Structure formats: structure tokens, C-alpha cells
Amino acid sequence: MTENRLRGVRPDRDAVTGVATGKPAKLGRRRGGKGRGGRRDGAPTVPDAEFTSYYNLPVINKPVWSSLDIAGYLFLGGLAGAASLLGAGAQATGRPALSQVSKAGAFGAGVLSLAGLVHDLGRPSRFLNMLRVFKVTSPMSVGSWLLAGYVPLAGVAAASSLSGKAPRIGMAATAGSALLGPAVASYTAALISDTAVPAWHDGYPEMPFVFVGSGATAAAGLGLLAAPVTQNGPSRAMAVFGVGTELAAFERMQRRIGMTAEPYSQGRGGGYLRAGKILSGVGLVGALLGRRNRVLSALSGAALIAASAATRWGIFHAGLQSATDPQYTIVPQRERLRAAAPPVGFAEP
Amino acid sequence: MAPVDIQIGRGPNLDGALLGDTDPATQGGYPDHPPRMGFFTDTSVCIGCKACEVACKTWNAIPEDGLVFTGMSMDNSQGLGASTWRHVAFIEQRKPVAAQDPGVVHDQNVLELAGNPTAPGTNGDFRWLMASDVCKHCTHAACLDVCPTGSLFRTEFGTVVVQEDICNGCGYCIPACPYGVIDQRKEDGRAWKCTLCYDRLSVGQEPACAKACPTDSIQFGPLDELRERADARLARLHEAGVADARLYGRDPQDGVGGDGAFFLLLDEPEVYGLPPDPVVTTRDLPSMWKHVTVAAATLVGGALAAFVAGRRL
Numbered sequence A: 001m002t003e004n005r006l007r008g009v010r011p012d013r014d015a016v017t018g019v020a021t022g023k024p025a026k027l028g029r030r031r032g033g034k035g036r037g038g039r040r041d042g043a044p045t046v047p048d049a050e051f052t053s054y055y056n057l058p059v060i061n062k063p064v065w066s067s068l069d070i071a072g073y074l075f076l077g078g079l080a081g082a083a084s085l086l087g088a089g090a091q092a093t094g095r096p097a098l099s100q101v102s103k104a105g106a107f108g109a110g111v112l113s114l115a116g117l118v119h120d121l122g123r124p125s126r127f128l129n130m131l132r133v134f135k136v137t138s139p140m141s142v143g144s145w146l147l148a149g150y151v152p153l154a155g156v157a158a159a160s161s162l163s164g165k166a167p168r169i170g171m172a173a174t175a176g177s178a179l180l181g182p183a184v185a186s187y188t189a190a191l192i193s194d195t196a197v198p199a200w201h202d203g204y205p206e207m208p209f210v211f212v213g214s215g216a217t218a219a220a221g222l223g224l225l226a227a228p229v230t231q232n233g234p235s236r237a238m239a240v241f242g243v244g245t246e247l248a249a250f251e252r253m254q255r256r257i258g259m260t261a262e263p264y265s266q267g268r269g270g271g272y273l274r275a276g277k278i279l280s281g282v283g284l285v286g287a288l289l290g291r292r293n294r295v296l297s298a299l300s301g302a303a304l305i306a307a308s309a310a311t312r313w314g315i316f317h318a319g320l321q322s323a324t325d326p327q328y329t330i331v332p333q334r335e336r337l338r339a340a341a342p343p344v345g346f347a348e349p
Numbered sequence B: 001m002a003p004v005d006i007q008i009g010r011g012p013n014l015d016g017a018l019l020g021d022t023d024p025a026t027q028g029g030y031p032d033h034p035p036r037m038g039f040f041t042d043t044s045v046c047i048g049c050k051a052c053e054v055a056c057k058t059w060n061a062i063p064e065d066g067l068v069f070t071g072m073s074m075d076n077s078q079g080l081g082a083s084t085w086r087h088v089a090f091i092e093q094r095k096p097v098a099a100q101d102p103g104v105v106h107d108q109n110v111l112e113l114a115g116n117p118t119a120p121g122t123n124g125d126f127r128w129l130m131a132s133d134v135c136k137h138c139t140h141a142a143c144l145d146v147c148p149t150g151s152l153f154r155t156e157f158g159t160v161v162v163q164e165d166i167c168n169g170c171g172y173c174i175p176a177c178p179y180g181v182i183d184q185r186k187e188d189g190r191a192w193k194c195t196l197c198y199d200r201l202s203v204g205q206e207p208a209c210a211k212a213c214p215t216d217s218i219q220f221g222p223l224d225e226l227r228e229r230a231d232a233r234l235a236r237l238h239e240a241g242v243a244d245a246r247l248y249g250r251d252p253q254d255g256v257g258g259d260g261a262f263f264l265l266l267d268e269p270e271v272y273g274l275p276p277d278p279v280v281t282t283r284d285l286p287s288m289w290k291h292v293t294v295a296a297a298t299l300v301g302g303a304l305a306a307f308v309a310g311r312r313l
Helices: A067-092 A096-120 A126-130 A139-163 A166-195 A209-228 A232-266 A267-289 A294-324 A327-340 B014-018 B050-062 B144-148 B200-202 B208-212 B225-239 B282-309
Strands: A133-135 B005-007 B037-042 B087-095 B126-135 B152-154 B160-162 B218-222 B246-248 B261-265
Touching: A067 A209, A067 A232, A067 A294, A067 B282, A096 A126, A096 A139, A096 A166, A096 A209, A126 A139, A126 B152, A133 A139, A139 A166, A166 A209, A166 B282, A209 A232, A209 A267, A209 B282, A232 A267, A232 A294, A232 A327, A232 B005, A232 B282, A267 A294, A294 A327, A294 B246, A327 B050, B037 B126, B050 B087, B050 B208, B126 B261, B126 B282, B144 B152, B144 B282, B200 B261, B208 B218, B218 B225, B225 B246, B225 B261
Parallel strands: A133 B005, B037 B261
Antiparallel strands: B037 B218, B087 B126, B152 B160, B246 B261
16 A cells, blocks of 8 residues: 555554563453353362453354254164164064064155255255265265165165065165164264364264164164064163163263363253153163053153154254354363463464 | 266375375365465454455455444454455453554654553553454365365365355355354355455456455465565564564464464454364364264164064063
8 A cells, every 4th residue: 555655664564563561361261150160069060261252252153054954864864774773683583563663764764864954955956966076074975975875775675564575675675774774873973073063073982872872762762662562672672772872972971071061961952961861761761661561662662762852952952052152162272272382471483 | 967076085195185284285186286375364464444344245246244233342244154254353452552653753742742541551551453354274174074065175276165056055064164264145055255266366366355455464475475474574573572473373283284364463362253273173084984983883783782682671
């Protein structure tokens, strides 16, 4: 902007702002308030950290995904994947009713999860662009290809099982869907963890185990809900495996990640997760006690399905909360820097 | 349908693609490319005029992004988003700005005439920080890594651009960005962000914001040149006693492999709404896939065990 004749007279971009006194920056205290920075019993989960933010605005942009579509997609993917395993096993061990129910459930859940994914797109008509490339760096790309392979297989397996036609093709499709099922149930953990959302990213080592556990719980619930008690031994065992894996992995994650785990026990996310735990417990006990009672068995199955859904909704909303509140982005990063660098001096060399 | 383009990472070497100091254009498949271009935003000379915001909006034909009064100093655009690709942050602080050198000679000391109410060290301590934020065009860009359609791509200039005719609005890039840059335009469904004026760069022009900046707070050029210039500027400010000055996003060894658009700040990054130690989320993706594989195997094992135990249960 300086005219040529004035060049060198005014400093322009070389202007020196001023001589600061070198006083250290005042850091705001981490805000207190409802439930923040402490457990319900008042014991702090982590020591209060000091942090500064820009008008308390979030640092990252939170996901624009709708909870019905994407939390539903996480839940239904888990249900479908684990149900395919249950269906294949039931067929192999001569439990036709359990096999039919599981295969039909797997296909239905697969279709619905795909529908959720498409519905959530800003441009649903461009869904096929998902199959334009294959990228291992994008769990959503991997997942789209997985579902594109899995859903037709689950469909053929279910159709053959329900109609009794084309048993060989049905067998092959059952095997194929059982092979892809575990991947369908687990990749969604990488999908949410591969973001800058603190509660999701920090939990990445345990999240796949939470997800397969939750998927197994839902598939077991479906079997208990819709198949006769005489064929449901494996469903009851799978419920034990699912609830156990999910709760153990979740507990481990919460303890390990510290402060970023707060949204998992607070607010909307925390509420869903508590409901999930209660329903899991009730469903599991009911399933084991109601071994010969069709009604109790079915109710327990419904509770287990609801538990799995509540867990996914809880994780989804806890993630949103951790993205919206800047402290979950800033404080852990600041602590990482403090741990890596000497405590005094804020100017970089 | 066109043949499927198999992309494994962004190059043959996945490790190099996810970590450390690399040349992003080469990683992106341009063996012969122009130098990496970027921004050096020197906030110490920003005057908060918002010419960059306006120039960006005008050149890129960006729709209105909400006409609200926030009360956050002079900042009403609040942050980067789908329709805000340059954002000027304003921070008012009770800190001394100390002796300011306007570069012109005064015959009279007007401050003394006014009773000197804002002299340094008194209760009148006040400084106003202004900083123009923009997409960082990371060396390791999470938005680009996670995009499932290939809509986000690396240009020959090493920048990151969304192809709006490909984007299907899945929204994955939005929470992937560690800086909160890219966002969805609600009325249109797709994700939008700064292109570093790819159209202007392609014909040898500088980006609109840098062109419009009256104080050269936004400097555009080859990244290695900007880094040298920034180092010299930082040394000059430190020499002058501005101990608060620091570079942000300059270091190619940081969590995103260095930013294509980096900054000189006068306070901690979080004061300006920037993450203090951002890390590209895909750095952990190899480990995530390993855990997913083990979990999938655990599910198979659990199901097999369920059929063994299920005979008795």
C-alpha cells in the first residue's frame, strides 16, 4: 500500500508492534458448574486444569450427522454383523428357527443401516460417489465397500433361508456374510475414532471391542426375542460374551483416557450410557433365568437390543459434547505440550 | 460408470503419507510440480480491517454466513465455516501493549495532553489482538485422508481443495479437521472450505485475501520462502522485546507435518481459538485398523464359544 516514494520511510509489515513486558499470560480457570470436572459424589475425576479459549467457542467443528441416521447406523451395523455369525452358526448346528431369524434380522439391519447412511448425506443422490475410489485412509470408504458386498450376501442368505430355495447358493451367501459380518460390526469404531472428536479419538484402542460387544448383545437379543427358547442356548451365551466384552472394554477406556471420558458419564450421552448398562444387566439376567420361559426370554431379548442401541446413542452424544466444549480439545493438548517441554518460557525458539 | 480408482493412502509409502515432514504434492502423485505455496499470516501487523474476509467472499462468491451481533469484540463471523473461509479473530486483553511505534513523528504528545490514562503498567493496560484465520492446508490433511469420495484432493501447489461436483455431503471431513475449518453448507449439503484460491494460483495470481491485505499481515508465496521470512520476523520481534511472539504451524515435525498456512501469534494459540497441539487423526489409523481386526477376530471367537457353551446354556 505504500507508495514508491515513501518506501523505506514507513515500516509496513516490518513494523514492530510494541515492547511487551513479558508478563505471563493469565489463564482462565477451568469452569466449574453442573457436573463439570467431578463425579456425582463430588470427587474430581481429574485435577482441575487451567485453560484459555476463544470466547468459549469450540475449537473443532462438531459432526453434522443426525443421531437417528448415524447412531442408528452404528447400532444396526453391529446388530447385522453379529447376527450373520449367529445365523451361520445356527444353521451349522441345526437350529433352523434361530438361523432364519438371525439371517432375516441381519439383512434388515444391513439395509436399514445403509438407508441411514444414504439419508444422512447432504446429497443422497450422489451416494454412488462413495464407490468412486477405495481408500484405506477413510473408514467410511472401506465401510461403503464392505456394506456394498455384505448387504447383497445377507439378502441372498436370508431369502434362501426363509424360502428354502437354492440351498447351495444360500449356504455360500451365509458363509460370505458371516465372513464379512465381523468387519461390518467393528469398522464403525474406526469410523468414529478417526476424527478429531476427543472422546471418540482418544478411545480408539477400546472402541472396536465396545462395538463388537454391543453388536453381539444386540444379535443375541434378536435371537432371544424371535426364536424359541430351545434353540437359544447360543444366544444366551452370546449375550454373556457381548455384555461382558462391551462393559469391560468401556470401563477400561474410561479409566485410561481420563478427562476426555467425562462426557461419557455426563449429560445426554451419560444418560443413554447409564440406561444401556441397566438394560444390559436386566436383559442378561432375564435371559439366563428365563431359559424355559418364552415370554421372559423375549422381554430380555428386547432389553438387550435396547441396551445396544442406548450404548451407541450414548457414545454418539458424548462425542458431540466433547466436540462442542473447547476444554476437551485444549486441556489434553496443553497438558501434552507441558509434559513434553520445560515448564517455564512460552516463546518458541 | 468410470473405472474405480484404487487409492492406497496418498502414495506408495503409507508411512510417509501419514507422518512427518514430506512434500505433499509429490505424495499426492505430482512428480513434477511447482513449489508448495502457502500463507504466512503475521498477526502482529493485522489491523482487523476484515478486507481479507470481504475479498474472499467476493472472489469466491460465498453466500452470507449469518448477520448476527455477537458482542465478541469486533468479531461477528465467529469462526471458520462453510461460508467463512477467512475469519478475523479479535481478542481484548488487560495486557500492556507497551511503546508503540507508528513510524511517524509527532510534534506533540497527545497522550500526555489527554492526561495519559493509558500509559503502560497502569490500570489502563489494554491490548487488542487481531488475527486472520484460514484453512491450514496441512501437510497431512485429515479431511483429505478421510474423504470417501475423493472429492477432497491435493493440488500441484500442495494445497487441499474440495471438488464440489464430487462431494456427496457425507460430512466425514468436518469432525476430522483438528482446526475446525471445513463445514457443511446447510442449504446445499456439501462441505466447503478455503481453496487457497486455486483458480487464481493456476493463472499466477495471489489469493484474494493476500492481495487485499493492506498491511501485508497475510503474505503469500512459496512455503520455504515464507518460513525463512517468518523466522527472520520472529527474531526481529524477540530482539525488540516482544517475548510473546511465536510461530504457529511453522514446524514440519508437528502433529500435522507443518501447515501450508502458518501464523505468527502474540499469545497462546488457544487464545485465538486454535488448538495448541493439533495432531492429524489418521496418524493413529494404522493402529485403529489393527484394533478393529483384533476386535473382529474376538467377535468370531465369541460366537464360536457361544455355540460350544450354548449346548448347556
